[in-house]
Amino acid sequence: MRELRILVVExxxxxxxxxxxxxxGLGHRVVGVARDTRDAVRSALRLEPELVITDVQLPIIDGIETARTVLAYRPVPIIVLAAYEAADLVRRAREAGAMACLVTPVDRLQLSRVIDEALTRFRELEVIRREATDMKEALETRALVERAKRVLMRRLTLSESEAFRRLQQQSQRAGTTLGKSASTVVRAEELLFQQSNVARNLPSMLAAIHRGLRCPPENAGQASVQRLSSLAPLPFPSR
Known part of the structure; x- marks a missing residue:
């Protein structure tokens, strides 16, 4: 991995x-350490880092909102560090534009791997940004692309970068955007999921129907007789 100029927000x-x-130790250069959101924005503009790593716990404004603010001024890959892993935290970080989350403490191998992932995802975001009108639309499309990538990775046993290339190839062949190609993949997966649920539940549904046809509820006949006998007799018409 080449040397990166990194800004730490902690x-x-x-x-x-x-x-x-x-x-x-990984061969990178820390060009600055910022202590809060305002300092992070100033440092990002002045130092022009190639990567920002921010702790989620910062004074006044947390690291996720710090990532969102920095990106509004300077597009740069951002990694959010957290003391715990939670789905809501990961979702918020992704929506804010962070490229990856990492639970501390971390070892050198984990850090190296996540840096690679963040750089790869940022390059993908740059491709998406060329098709979007603004960063907000790009981040929304990115969320859809991430879902489509996970589908392709699971269905076709692809790596993350291979899944993205597959989406690119599909969009080029169809003459459409990455977002529309990703939407097609996600929708197809949803339809397959619905069909698999129907197929999985069909035997039990048919068995239940079969039992219902062959075995009417116990005493159903007696209940019908009782209901008929309880009805008041109809009056005969007077002559």
Whole structure:
């Protein structure tokens, strides 16, 4: 991996120092350490880093909103660090534009792998941005593309980058956008899921219908007789 110029956003000095040592051990250069959102934006504009790594716990404004704010001023791949993994946190980070989340503490191999993933996803976002009118639309399309990639990775046993290339090829052949190609894949998966549910439940549904036809509820005949006998007799017409 080539040397990257990295901005760290972390208000705890010891944590920032430990992260700096790990990054430099991977051959990267930490060009600055910001302590809050305002400092992060200023540093991103002044230092022009190739990657930003921010802790989720920052004073006043958290790391996820910091990522959103930095991206509004300077498009750059961002990794969010968190002390725990939660689906809601990952969702918020993705919607804000972060390329990856990483649970601390991390070892060097994990850090290297996630940096690679963040750079790859950012390159994909750059492709999507060329088709979008603004960053908001690009991030919405990216969320759809991520869903489609997961479908292709699971169905075709592809890597993440291979799944993205497959979507690109499909959109080029169809003469459409990546977003529309991703939507087609996601919709097809939803239809397959619905059909598989029907197929899976069909035997039990047929068995239930068969039982209902062959075995009417117990005492159903007696109940019908009782209901008929309880009816008041109809009056005969007077002559």
């Amino acid at each position: 208000d705890k000095w010891l944590v920032a120092k430990a992260l700096k040592v790990q990054l430099e």
